[in-house]
Amino acid sequence: MEAKEKLEKLEEMFELDEGTLSEDTLLDDIEEWDSMSKLSLIVLLDDDFGKKVTGEQINGLVKIKDILKLME
């Protein structure tokens, strides 16, 4: 999957406008990045990418880039 498509999936998950996110966006700068969106991310990674992640991995995420890596 293209990086652009992955970003769109994340924007959809965060309910953000298209083009809002870039690889270097800091998660702490996203107002919607909270415990509830973390659960949505776990489901997204599981459903669309077949990836299981731990709480430690989720809490260790800093930039959008880090999420994209998990999607590989």
Added chain:
Amino acid sequence: MILSEFKKIKISAIVGAVPSNWTSIENFINDDNRETVEKFSNMTGVKGRYNVNDFQTTSDLAFAAARELLEKKNIELESIGAIVYVTQSPDYAVPSTACVLQYRLGLSKECMAFDVNLGCSGYTYGLNIVASLMNSSNIAKALLLAGDTSAKEKSRKIKTKTANAFRMLFGDAGSATLLEKTDEESYIDSVSCTDGSGFKAIIKPFTGYRNPDGKGVSLMNDIDVFNFTISEVPKMLKDYMKLKGLTPDDYDSLVMHQANLFILKQIAKKTKFPMDKVPISIDTFGNTSSASIPISLIKEYGDLNEDRNIKTLMCGFGVGLSWSLISADINIKDIYPLVKNDDYFLDGYENETDL
């Protein structure tokens, strides 16, 4: 898979009790948090919940439910051979609250009584335990009481970071379930599992003898709990159905512990149950811990009074980590309307300094 199978035992009555005081989650909204609270409500499904008064404990709710059950079913008190009380909000650290309930309900001295310290998985675990006790004895009727007043505790002992989410999520409720031996064709199947490596996922570390000088703060690692739930729980349900050659089409209802709506949707999706077969009570009652399965059945079927069997797959999961299922038929007429009760027991103690 370890499977417990009971052929001649049935669930013959379910009663649930809550206090009369219901508060909307909107009460938590202020100028700064409106969006967060609304998002929380959408995701968890909680719109409000019942709260006990200052003097009322879980056992008061369970007692109200049990008394109603014994009256409605016209049960002779001497016929009850065991009472098991599943709770994480007991009246005392010592003794078992089940002993107090045996006394308050006027049950026989021959009645077995003890507490089980389990939460979200407690109802299905409890049914497994009670049916096992009956299966290996001549006990003809037994009671499972289950519930918690987590909301009360959360409002008293606040850990700042998650305090509001905790307080909004949990509700207070108690339940009573009657199990009876029967000559009719009947079955109860049960699977009960544990992963103690996750004991820190939901814990009150400073409440027992390990770390004795604490205030009882609750910790919950929501990501770990969520991860555990969406992997282990669907797996158990699917493995059981596969073993028995069953599919979601064979069931009328998948009755799950009401952790939060988002989790319920994930489990339903992974086990291929349509959401219209999943009773929801978290909207009105919040997460009621070990009472959540009976409360969900009551909300869905309690007012119907139909003489018809439904095939249910019940499933509890959470603190422990611990998870468990029950597959059983229940007659809708044995699921009674919700009881509201604000009574409490006076045990004669007021100030510890007076002792």
